[in-house]
Amino acid sequence: MYILLCGYPPFNADNDNEILEKISTGEFDFPEEEWGDISQEAKQLIKKMLQKDPKKRPSAMEILRDLWF
Numbered sequence: 001m002y003i004l005l006c007g008y009p010p011f012n013a014d015n016d017n018e019i020l021e022k023i024s025t026g027e028f029d030f031p032e033e034e035w036g037d038i039s040q041e042a043k044q045l046i047k048k049m050l051q052k053d054p055k056k057r058p059s060a061m062e063i064l065r066d067l068w069f
Contacts, residue, residue, distance in 0.1 A: 026052035
């Protein structure tokens with residue numbers, strides 16, 4: 001979903017190893033130049049979906065019920 005919103009995932013780095021490290025640590029951001037036009041609701045949903053702890057992530061049904069949808 002997030003690729004459709006701005007063109008790339010919110011894990012930005014100089015190389016694949018750095019990107020994988022950010023993914024594994026749950027480090028991501030929404031740079032203003034690409035994400036500035038994306039609604040706060042959409043960003044909040046992405047943050048929920050990228051929650052590192054799987055027990056804290058919303059289910060598919062919860063995602064579909066999100067206000068952003």
